[in-house]
Amino acid sequence: MAGTVMVVDDEFSIRRLLRATLERQGYRVVEAVRAADALPLIGNAHPDAVLLDLGLPDRDGLELVPLIARMPGVVLIVVSAREATAEKVAALDLGADDYVTKPFDSEELLARLRVALRQRGGEPAPPVVQAGAVAIDLDRRIVRRDGAEVHLTRKEHDVLAVLARHAGRVVTHDRILAAAWPGDHDARIEYLRIVIRNLRQKIEPAGEVGSVVANELGVGYRLLAG
Known part of the structure; x- marks a missing residue:
């Protein structure tokens, strides 16, 4: 059962x-x-x-x-x-x-x-989260696409790590901002959108926006793990 x-x-x-x-x-x-x-x-x-x-x-x-x-x-x-x-x-x-x-x-x-x-159930996020051709090593903060390392900024890493720890689930804008910009009460959704846009350019295939990081319109983002 x-x-x-x-x-x-x-x-x-x-x-x-x-x-x-x-x-x-x-x-x-x-x-x-x-x-x-x-x-x-x-x-x-x-x-x-x-x-x-x-x-x-x-x-x-x-x-x-x-x-x-x-x-x-x-x-x-x-x-x-x-x-x-x-x-x-x-x-x-x-x-x-x-x-x-x-x-x-x-x-x-x-x-x-x-x-x-x-x-x-308390199952921790695996040390490496797979999202299509993208492998996210949470412990070492290393991201690879098709086996080649992708160089991300610290903030891009922070945002991607939040999504990877909740892979498959929608994470609201506010939760991402709180995790990636801790203590920064001036952080805005516009900052997050810029980071997401740059992140997508680095980890998603050309012309396939949303194939790894999906936009839940007006709510937040979801990492399409698997």
């Missing part, structure tokens, strides 16, 4: 799709339709992960995010039709491990779930 996943969603078709998808991968699935049912059921079922819709009939799902995020060992992925940037940032800042927008690709959702479960 791969673990237990709770699906909190009031749409029967979504619950049915997620149940079929997850059970094929060996997960045990429990379901809740309302927020009022979800919290007690989490306490009883002890799920490894919760897939949470925000548009619940009795309560805004966003209000549940910090409550679930505080539960030890539980991965929380928001799966919602809400596309507003503010909603995504709020969910992530409140403690969600990831945010998937409906309609979603089942394989992508499974991949994000696996990444979040590994990281929440």
Whole structure:
């Protein structure tokens, strides 16, 4: 058994799709339709992960995010039709491990779930993170593309290291700024965008912007590991 996943969603078709998808991968699935049912059921079922819709009939799902995020060992992925940037940032800042927008690709959702479960389980980032043809050696601060070393500035290394330690997951602008510019309250998203642009020019193939460092519009960035 791969673990237990709770699906909190009031749409029967979504619950049915997620149940079929997850059970094929060996997960045990429990379901809740309302927020009022979800919290007690989490306490009883002890799920490894919760897939949470925000548009619940009795309560805004966003209000549940910090409550679930505080539960030890539980991965929380928001799966919602809400596309507003503010909603995504709020969910992530409140403690969600990831945010998937409906309609979603089942394989992508499974991949994000696996990444979040590994990281929440305390599995440290490997010393070398692979992202396509790019190998990021976190301990030695060495980056190679197709085997050849890529020379990065200190700030480019700092930003890439943050993304590599959370490979496969979206990292918000604020979290990257706090990690790469610690203590610098004047750091701005514009600085980050410049670093990302220069970083992409060095590690991504020409004409393939976003193939290694993906932009989550208005939210942050994600390193496409694998």
